Amino acid sequence: MDFDFSFEQRQIAGSVARMLDSFPVITDHPPHPYPAESLVRAAAETGVFATDGDAFLLGHVDAVAVAIEVGRRLPAAPLVEMLAAGLGLSGSSAPVEAALADGGVLGVAVDGQLALENGAASGRVLVPFAAEAATILAPCATADGRRWITVETGNAELAPAAVLDIATDARWVSVTGAAADPGNAPAPGTFEDALAVLVLAEMTGSAAACLEQTVAYVGDRTQFGRPVGANQAVKHIAADAAVALEGMKAAVEYAAWCLDQGDLDSRGDARRALLTARAFVGDHARRIAEACVQMHGGIAFTWDHGVHRYLKRIAYRRSTIARPRQGRAGLADILLDGIETC
Structure with a gap:
């Protein structure tokens, strides 16, 4: 698919x-x-x-x-x-x-x-x-x-x-x-699902832009006569962020695809997919933005550079609509439902 x-x-x-x-x-x-x-x-x-x-x-x-x-x-x-x-x-x-x-x-x-x-x-x-x-x-x-x-x-x-x-x-x-x-008044389901998946998509776009700007910066910024990005530790941080970003994109797009199906058989899949996206994207978007701030060094904490804008948008969304903790709790309810305890 x-x-x-x-x-x-x-x-x-x-x-x-x-x-x-x-x-x-x-x-x-x-x-x-x-x-x-x-x-x-x-x-x-x-x-x-x-x-x-x-x-x-x-x-x-x-x-x-x-x-x-x-x-x-x-x-x-x-x-x-x-x-x-x-x-x-x-x-x-x-x-x-x-x-x-x-x-x-x-x-x-x-x-x-x-x-x-x-x-x-x-x-x-x-x-x-x-x-x-x-x-x-x-x-x-x-x-x-x-x-x-x-x-x-x-x-x-x-x-x-x-x-x-x-x-x-x-x-x-x-x-x-x-x-x-x-x-x-309409029931919350369809609207709140749409709002959640679009906010997660927005967070994915913010994380992507943040990482792209950071990769360009560490490739151009030199320290001790060599690009900052030549440092292996920086490469590993950027690579981990890139892998997480691909997972975020897949989670959001799959959740949206499930919501578009709109039939009874797909509602359970849509529920699980959306909760998975909330849990994964909400946490990893923040981690990517924080890693990008660290890779920029001290300039990221000043108004001279715009990378902090993405971190602030992601943090704002995490504390209002995205709420990854609620996503994990909802997934736990689904996965543990019906399991008998000893």
């Missing part, structure tokens, strides 16, 4: 990459040199948010190819979150469809949860780029289980939130007594 991207997938990913390259690189905390809305509208013009009736045109593998390019460039916009909303909620959430169709910013909570009582939602969630979003998606605990509801930011209180990633302008969104109809 070949999990490499098709010609069409490379084309759409390339279009998004060229669009992202036209925007300034984010090198400092907010305010950023461009509004998130301008980048979201430019992304919409590439066709990544397009639908055919109620169906989102991109599949999970298509979106993974795009998310990897997002991870390589770290734009200041919630592209991954909005792609996941299109994949998981098209046809089931009119506010989400309207936001994607208009090319406006859609906020998606990455941490926290609301609570529902007497038809009103209250609580606090962390939402990237909520200050530019008219509508946000947030998880809500209901009597029938967890549901994702839409909340208008005009009915919420926003407070600045400090996150590691300098390209993310996040807000704590506090909601008190917002009207909510959980009967029309």
